[in-house]
Amino acid sequence: MKTIRRNFRRFGLTPPIRGAVRAHFGSANFNDDLVTSYFDKLIQVPLRVPRLGVNEVKAYLVLLFADLAERRNELEPEVRQQAQTKILEAVKKSWSGALTRKTMSEAFGDVKGFTQRIDLADQLAPLLTTADHIAGNPRLIKRFMNNLMIRETVAKAQGMTIAFEELVKLQLFERCASPAAFEFLVKAVGGSENGKPTFFKEIEEALVKGEPAKAPDPSWDVSFIADWLKLSPPLANVDLRPLLYLSRDRGISLASFDELSPEGRALLDAIMEAKSLMEPLVKQLQSLGESEAERVLTRLMRRVRSDQWSNASLTRCLHVIRAFPQLGSLFVGLLSEIPAAKRPAPLIPNIRDEPWANELLVHWAADTNSPQPIKNALKALQGK
Numbered sequence: 001m002k003t004i005r006r007n008f009r010r011f012g013l014t015p016p017i018r019g020a021v022r023a024h025f026g027s028a029n030f031n032d033d034l035v036t037s038y039f040d041k042l043i044q045v046p047l048r049v050p051r052l053g054v055n056e057v058k059a060y061l062v063l064l065f066a067d068l069a070e071r072r073n074e075l076e077p078e079v080r081q082q083a084q085t086k087i088l089e090a091v092k093k094s095w096s097g098a099l100t101r102k103t104m105s106e107a108f109g110d111v112k113g114f115t116q117r118i119d120l121a122d123q124l125a126p127l128l129t130t131a132d133h134i135a136g137n138p139r140l141i142k143r144f145m146n147n148l149m150i151r152e153t154v155a156k157a158q159g160m161t162i163a164f165e166e167l168v169k170l171q172l173f174e175r176c177a178s179p180a181a182f183e184f185l186v187k188a189v190g191g192s193e194n195g196k197p198t199f200f201k202e203i204e205e206a207l208v209k210g211e212p213a214k215a216p217d218p219s220w221d222v223s224f225i226a227d228w229l230k231l232s233p234p235l236a237n238v239d240l241r242p243l244l245y246l247s248r249d250r251g252i253s254l255a256s257f258d259e260l261s262p263e264g265r266a267l268l269d270a271i272m273e274a275k276s277l278m279e280p281l282v283k284q285l286q287s288l289g290e291s292e293a294e295r296v297l298t299r300l301m302r303r304v305r306s307d308q309w310s311n312a313s314l315t316r317c318l319h320v321i322r323a324f325p326q327l328g329s330l331f332v333g334l335l336s337e338i339p340a341a342k343r344p345a346p347l348i349p350n351i352r353d354e355p356w357a358n359e360l361l362v363h364w365a366a367d368t369n370s371p372q373p374i375k376n377a378l379k380a381l382q383g384k
Helices: 002-010 014-024 032-042 054-071 077-092 101-108 114-130 138-157 164-176 179-191 198-208 223-228 241-245 262-273 279-288 290-306 311-323 325-337 345-351 355-366 372-382
Strands: none
Touching (some): 054 101, 054 114, 101 114, 114 164, 164 179, 164 223, 279 290, 279 311, 311 325, 311 345, 345 355
């Protein structure tokens, strides 16, 4: 009877059933223990509905992939039906090891590309079975797959090139990882120049060598994410911005792959190639408009941080500031982040006459931690 009560609680049926018993007996004051005893007398046979195991989830995923392939006209209905029959027969004997990868592959014959789907199901099944937010529930697994199909359709409609396996992997993380872990990923992608957080490369290289991988954030130090990181495909060389664009957190502009117009992206590329300040690029930025120029500046400032405050990267930002001096305060905020020892003296001549730079330069001159080249550059300017 404890088993049946657990299942009542699991499916949310206990409160309504207990309420019905209380209503039937009118004003009688029944507590939960008395209601439970009432059920114990009525129901003499315990009934336990076990959740799906890894093999059942694996077979279910393969059949869902087959259904999807049929709807896309990638799989003939007869082939899908025959494969389904063979797989379901193997599931009945899964206790004896009948449901193997070979069995599933042979069920579909030489259908192009389906081996990859079987491999994906093989990897996903253990996680979908054990993850707290899915726990082998067929309804939630089906919902997971439906969401994948919707996102894939949206991606195709918007001309986004996305690998299905990458979409599956990221959606699994979104569905099962904690909000803090997902937020960390979003910020890491937004803070990178190309949508590729550097920690993925470090972790995946360690996993290939069989070495322990250090979690990039405390929220990632959990068993689910440790297993998730081992899933194919690796993500170190994947621009995750399009995938995050399709995710639940659509409001985070840092993850939007289309934040810049084609003109803005082309101008950003041109500025990234510039070796010095180029007046034609400043004029093109002015025609682009302040709003989009600010987005260009945001990307340039991200590059400054990743380049460890190099003078070349800082000088590229000045294209935008020359076009729109009112954005100088944003650049000052970036310059204020630079560690004292790395303050670039070659930048001083380029910003000495800018009103937005006055307070910053005064601070650098007075700061005893400023390196001597900075002090010399500022002193030389004062003498002019």
